[in-house]
Amino acid sequence: MKQHFIIQQGHRHLLLFFAGWGMDETPFTSIHPIGCDWMIAYDYRSLSFNDALLQPYTDITLVAWSMGVWAASHIRAHYPHLPIRTCTAINGTPFPIHETKGIDPLLFEGTLKNLSRASLQKFQRRMCHSATAYKEFLHIAPQRGVEELREELAAIGRQANLLLPVLMQWDRAVIGQNDRIFLPDHQLAAWEKQAVSVTRVDAAHYEATLFEKELQNPVLKEKQP
Template sequence: MNAAFIRQNHTPVLELFFNGWSMDDCVAHALAGADDLLAVWDYTSFDLDLLPLLAGYREIRLTAWSLGVWSAAKYFENKEVAFADAVAVNGTLQPVSAEYGIAPDIFAGTAANWLEERARERFNLRLAGGRAELAAFPGSGRSAESQQNELNSLLHNIMESLIPANLFRLAVIGSRDRIFSPAAQRAAWQMTESRIVEIDSPHYPFALYPEVAELGKLG
């Protein structure tokens, strides 16, 4: 895991952003806001100690996107962190699942074919919502090999782990998501106590909601 402060002005509130798979800090640098912003990415391993970075804040507001939803829930299991709010965006607690996430064969196929440039291009088009929207997607500077290693590690860890406890107050579902289908997201979150809000958005919602705190105000 990697983490970096995107904004650090020692405000009393910290926005903690668990990024999606394959990303680096590029998406986080595109996020607006006034409060401190700490971004987390690369879930190849979970051995980074975030707790010292969270110390001293009056409030910590968690926003997790895509596979960052499962990763945040998994990471904070058995850790005593009290979130002022926690929002899941276009992801679920069962991400490798035909009913509640991404079908296992599609998940595994994405990992197997990731080194092919055309496979990466197709994925990014689906993530952004189309060619016009792709221009607003910051992308990632990581190598394809690094991204593939992360996805294989996530696949293994998800399949070998129990479903993590739900820490999210709100689940935001993009009605045009072509990575995690809206139907699968609805089915997953309806089994929890999380409030569900749907927005007119593809999988990558931050071109429409660049201020991460906005998403928590939707429901």
């Protein structure tokens, strides 16, 4: 796993964001949260995590998206000492490959088997709400090669089969009603028996305005009653 600071200015509060499969920091560098440092974690070819980078922080706001929800669940379980105050899941579940609570296994295997530059572009188009949103995404698309993404997807599949699901306590789950990757019904099924505040929004799997809303002012959000 890679951990990249987008903002590192000596704040005591850290916004820790776990991105989805195939991502890097590029789509998110325009977001500048106020009053905190800002780290993105991505590339789940392994779940290795350097918790020493988080030692300076007294408060951590954790936000995870897509496959990042699964990755963050395992990191939280392995490092329970981290001073995480709130946890928000966006368009993802702790069950990355699941018939009713995640991505359908047949769809996952088909994506892995047939991954190419063309199929990646189709996947990215399905992430976005419209052709216009997709064109905007292409200007800030991750700078990673197809073979690397194939390795990451295969590793997620292996780890998901080997590791038991970790049902950490999430505070909020944000579900995009137009998500065509993690289907809304699957997300609801994943969260229905957990004490999670569910918010349904008019959003696709990737929605720039949703990320801006959830990531822009995490310190202020934590202070709200």
